[in-house]
Amino acid sequence: MPATDATLALGIIGAGIMGERLLGAINGAPDSPVRVSAIWDPAPEALARIGAAFPAVPRVADAGAVVAASACVYVASPPASHLGYARAALAEGRSVFCEKPLAIDLAEARHFVAQAGAAGAVNFPFASSPGVATLERWIAEGAVGTMRRLTIAVEFARWPRPWQADAARWLDARAEGGFTREVVSHFLFLARRLLGPLEGIAGRIDFPVSGRSERAIAVTLKAGGIPVTLTGRVGDTDADDHNTWTLAGEAGAVRLRDWAIAERLGSDGRFEPEPDAIPNERLRPITLRRQLEGVVRMARGEPHRLATFAEALAVQEAVETILAL
Structure with a gap:
């Protein structure tokens, strides 16, 4: 499919949480910069659910049919299958927008990135987040001054989170799942993009349940x-999902709270949110729209802020180092 369509033809492989979320963002915006050209999932019940919710979206017979119908392919399947689908799309001259991590095998991920070039990106939404943009502006304005330390903290009442129950089989398995891969990776991406390379990893990790994350x-x-x-x-918390990313320096501190809320430390020692900050549930459609606009620019070979394959690999290297501690 040509990449010069007025709206980019985006195919989706994977009709789980992420595939359906992006599909909803596209269909919910009449001026979306992309159109869903095809969707496929190996689970008939997943495709049936998509058909009931989005009857106008073409459901096709296999991944090859998604590639054939699309200019860009969104790979939203479980991690072990990412690179197979991504390679198939790239081989047909399509660009790729892939969920993280790139792969469950680091050697395979390294080889893929070395061969893939710039015809793709990875879905780290912080690349397009208004909350992150506010942090960047504050940092540039001197709110932190000379940087001293970064603190990242994530907490969950249970894992997987309630809305991920249908994917618990792999999300709570050692090979593909766990909150370090699924959640911490986003905050490591943010640290790498705003501060620089990740190195010197040390510490401990607890796997109290055999075979589980x-x-x-x-x-x-x-x-x-x-x-x-x-x-x-x-x-150890009642919160389904609570997180903070806090950068402190000699002039002050800024943080991102609960995925979306940009806050800065006031003179009274309390963090105060940016006046226009909104919670993640309301911010997500805005961020998704920005991600889609980035996908269009990426597919057309134009500059974009999406996470590159190389950035995603660097984050995966850090995550797997943590998991091996």
Whole structure:
């Protein structure tokens, strides 16, 4: 399919949470910069659910039919299948927008990135987040000054989170799942993009249940030379999903709270949100729209802010180092 359509022809492989979420964002915006050209999932019940919710979206017989119908392919399947679908799309001259992580095998991910070039990107929404843009503006204006430390903390009442129950089979497995891959990776991406390379990883990780994903991490590392403290835990909070990314320096501190809320430290020692900040449930459609606009620019070979394959690989390297502690 030509990439010069007025709206980009986007095919979706995977009709789970992420595929349906992006599909909803596209169909909910009459001026969307993309159109869904095809969707496929190996589970008939998943496709049936999509057909009931979005009857106008073409459901096709297999992944090859998605590639054939599209200019860009969104790979939203479980991680072990990402690179197979991505390679198939790239081989046919399509661009790729892929969920993270790129793969469950680092050697395979490294080989893919070395061969894939710039014809793709990875779905780290912080690349398009208005909350992150506010943090960047504050940092540029001197709100932090000389950076001293970064603190990342994530907490969950249970894992997987309630809305992920249908994907628990792989989200709570050692090979593909866990909150470090699924959630912490986003905050490591943000650290790498705003501060610099991730290195010097040390600490501990707890796997109390055989065959299941981690339940706690306590890690130190550096991002662009800035000391980072990273903690994560399951079961010691009532919150389904609570997180903070806090950058402190000699002039003050800024943070991103609960995925979306940009806050800065006031003279009274309390963090105050940016006046226009909105919670993640309301911010998500805005961020998704920005992601889609980035997908169009990426597919057309234009500059964009989406996470590159190389950035995603660097984050995956850090995540798998943590999981091997």
